[in-house]
Structure formats: structure tokens, C-alpha cells
Amino acid sequence: MTNVINVDYSTKIPNNVGLTEDRTVLRALESWHPGYIDWWKTMGPEGFQEALVYLRTAVSVDPKGWAKFDYVRMPEYRWGILLAPAEDGRKIPFGRHYGEPVWQEVPGEYRAMLRRLVVIQGDTEPASVEQQRHLGKTAPSLYDLRNVFQVNVEEGRHLWAMVYILQKYFGRDGREEAGELLQRRSGSADKPRMLGAFNEATPDWLSFFMFTFFTDRDGKMQLESLAQSGFDPVSRTCRFMLTEEAHHMFVGETGIGRTLQRTCEAMKEAGIEDPSEIDKTRALGVIDLPTMQKKLNLHYTLSLDLFGSEVSTNAANAFNAGLKGRFQETKIEDDHKLESSIYPVLKLVDGEIKRVDEPALTAINMRLRDDYTADCQRGLDRWNKIIERIGVNFKFELPHVAFHREIGEFRDVQATPAGVLIDDATWNRDKGKWLPSTADGDFIASLMKPVREPGKFASWIAPPRVGIDNKPGDFEYVKLAA
Ligand SMILES: [Fe+2]
Numbered sequence: 001m002t003n004v005i006n007v008d009y010s011t012k013i014p015n016n017v018g019l020t021e022d023r024t025v026l027r028a029l030e031s032w033h034p035g036y037i038d039w040w041k042t043m044g045p046e047g048f049q050e051a052l053v054y055l056r057t058a059v060s061v062d063p064k065g066w067a068k069f070d071y072v073r074m075p076e077y078r079w080g081i082l083l084a085p086a087e088d089g090r091k092i093p094f095g096r097h098y099g100e101p102v103w104q105e106v107p108g109e110y111r112a113m114l115r116r117l118v119v120i121q122g123d124t125e126p127a128s129v130e131q132q133r134h135l136g137k138t139a140p141s142l143y144d145l146r147n148v149f150q151v152n153v154e155e156g157r158h159l160w161a162m163v164y165i166l167q168k169y170f171g172r173d174g175r176e177e178a179g180e181l182l183q184r185r186s187g188s189a190d191k192p193r194m195l196g197a198f199n200e201a202t203p204d205w206l207s208f209f210m211f212t213f214f215t216d217r218d219g220k221m222q223l224e225s226l227a228q229s230g231f232d233p234v235s236r237t238c239r240f241m242l243t244e245e246a247h248h249m250f251v252g253e254t255g256i257g258r259t260l261q262r263t264c265e266a267m268k269e270a271g272i273e274d275p276s277e278i279d280k281t282r283a284l285g286v287i288d289l290p291t292m293q294k295k296l297n298l299h300y301t302l303s304l305d306l307f308g309s310e311v312s313t314n315a316a317n318a319f320n321a322g323l324k325g326r327f328q329e330t331k332i333e334d335d336h337k338l339e340s341s342i343y344p345v346l347k348l349v350d351g352e353i354k355r356v357d358e359p360a361l362t363a364i365n366m367r368l369r370d371d372y373t374a375d376c377q378r379g380l381d382r383w384n385k386i387i388e389r390i391g392v393n394f395k396f397e398l399p400h401v402a403f404h405r406e407i408g409e410f411r412d413v414q415a416t417p418a419g420v421l422i423d424d425a426t427w428n429r430d431k432g433k434w435l436p437s438t439a440d441g442d443f444i445a446s447l448m449k450p451v452r453e454p455g456k457f458a459s460w461i462a463p464p465r466v467g468i469d470n471k472p473g474d475f476e477y478v479k480l481a482a
């Protein structure tokens, strides 16, 4: 049996889940659809609804299925319901039901917990589209403009994916939750999105790249652990979403890589040896490396907060129940039940940061966060190689996990990026050295001038090495409406 599953594009909602034979769910989705389009038109990319964008649409889940690229107006994008293929004989890979056949229906005792996990994941998807809706106006190139729109339509599809799960498996309250997902708004005072980082502004393109690198990567880790789920439809839908998420990671990593590359090249050309010569560097129309480090500090720590408390009984319950596993659960060599194992957690003990052994079961969030940090570090290593290759003496570093936290062990203390605990006065005096200031934001904003000529790029970012779909450098990725 091959892994290729073809998508039915003959229906209004493209899918590979046999919607035509599933009248109840089809009707529920069709009645949700107009509200979605309405949301997209009012909260999606501002000013580009008529533009023709060179987007990819999934036609099957194997790599070749991504080969379908075409110009499309975003409101006409074929948002579909796509699940990765079922694995024959799949067993629940962890928790108290370890080794039992996976569930195709929601187990009654876990219904509320599962619904909550799906709603929280679902809520992040439209939130990021809302956060990014103004970016089109200042895109540094048509290539980048196309990339943000690709990310946006896929986040929209991820919302569809979660809404399908809600409507198919959770009946009436699932339909209500699906409606609520279109009501909340990123940054709203009375109906905000559910998680902190998804209510922050994404005011400029460096923020966008940092967001896709750090916050979409949290999304990747959450999807990875839900892809392990014993509830098979969630596992399959997350496995498919991960194939799209890979592109979001790519946009973030290469976006920052191209930005720092341009900075380093400009510094070299101008003979600036010391990266801390911020004014001289900025005068070249590029973003200085220390400011990029501050942006990194901000986005990394906001994203760490998304993992929740280091020690969490909710996370333990979801693991025990077989709903949400660990990163690459099936590759881990242990009992997959965590009845007696321990996991080291950094905690605040008598005013000091100490490593404490906790039951691995309650430290599930901590472990996922550590895996996340390692994944982030690999990206930093690649950026640092670019800097080194160009010959600039600077290294990006991830700040300590006690730095700038709102959630978990360190939420009530202040620490430096190196992890030294400090008092409030010191924090207030020095935080401008570690986190972007208003003036930093203003400087970045001053560089955000749109570039719309095919093949041209703004002063602060290098062109990509290869085009999307191997297109040549001057390809017109977005045809703006006349
Ligand atoms: Fe997503």
C-alpha cells in the first residue's frame, strides 16, 4: 500500500475524509464556511484580498503532493480537510492505555480534556493570521509577501482542521466551540485569544520572522505531541499539519538568516568591526545584531511561556489518558507510562535557581520545552555559522529560562539573560539592554518600506538563495490588483 491519498477537489470543501458521505458533518462545515470567509475578509491580510498570489495547495500527503502551485486570490484558496494516512494496526503509544488499539471515537471519560486541547490548538491558528494582517503593506519583496500569505492561508487551513475535529466528534458543543473560534480576536480587551503570545502585536517583519521561528516552533512541538495521540483522528490531522508547519519554520529561519546576512555584509563593506557600533550600523539601512538579539530574547521567552508550568498535573493527566504524548514518543526507549521515572526541572528554591528531580509524569511540559529549546538552538547555530562565515565577531545566544517569564517557576522573579537573579531596581535599570525598547521598535519600523518590484529587496534583507518552487529571482510571486 502506498502512502498516497488523493484529495477530492470536486466538492466545495476539498477533503480526503469522505465528506460527501458524511452529510451531517458536511452540513455543519458548510454552515460554518460563510462565517469563516467573513472572518478572513475582515481579519485576514489587509489590502490584498484581490491580489493573485502564487500559492501551493496540498493535493496529497506525499512530498509530490505539494507540487501544485498556482496563482490564486486568497479568499478563493481551497481550504481543505486533510488527514495523514491511517497507520494499519496503530496502538496507543503511551499512558495508561499503552499498547491498546487507538481510538476512532472520543472516549467518553476524556471528552472534556480532549475538546480543550483541540480548542486551545485551534485558537492559535486564526490568532496568528490576525497578528500578521498588516504586514503586507511593508513587505521587503514580493517573495516575502508571498511567503507571509502562504503561512496565513495554511494557518487558516489549520483552523479548518481543528473545526473538523470539533464538528465531527464533539456534536453540539463542538459546533459551539467552532463558532467561538471565529469570535475571539488577537489583542482584544473583551474577547482575546486564549494564549499570551497570540495576543502580542507583530508590528514589523523582523517580528514576523521571529514569530515564525520561535512561536510557530512552539506550535510544531504541540502538534508533535498531539500527533502521538491515542485518539487517531487528532493524530492524523496533526501529522498532516506538521508538513505545512515545516514551511513556516523555513520562513522564520531563512528570514532571520537573510536579515543578519545583509547586516554582516553591510558591516564588512563599511569596515565596521565592532557589532556594538549600533548607530554606524543602523546608518547603513540594516538592523544591528544587538537589536536582533533583543528581539530574539523577547520572542523566545514569550514562546517559552506557551509551554505552561514546568510541573503540571494537567499535562500529566493528558499523558496518562493517552491524549498528548512526548516529542517523538515512539522513538523514546522507556516504559511510556512514566510510573517511576524522574526528570530534572529548574526551579526556584529558597531564592536560588536549582535543578530538582521531579516525577517525569508531571514534568511533561518541561521535557517538551527542553526539546523545543534544543530545536531552537540548532537554528541559532546555523545563524551563527552565517555570521562567522562573513567574518563578524558576534554570536546569538538563547537567554536563560528564568529571564523575562510570565508563566511557571520564574514568573515572580527577575533574572538576567545569563540567569543571574536580580532585584526590581536592577531589572528596571537594565531591561532596555536585553529587550527591545520603543526606540528600537521605531528604528525597525523606519526600515519597513514596501518593495514591490519583482526581484528587488529592501535594504535590510538579503535575497533568498533559491526561489519558491525553483522560480527565478525576478519571478512575480504576487500580482497586485490594478
Ligand atoms: Fe498552524
Ligand SMILES: [Fe+2]
Binding pocket: 155, 216, 219, 245, 248
Ligand atoms: Fe504555523
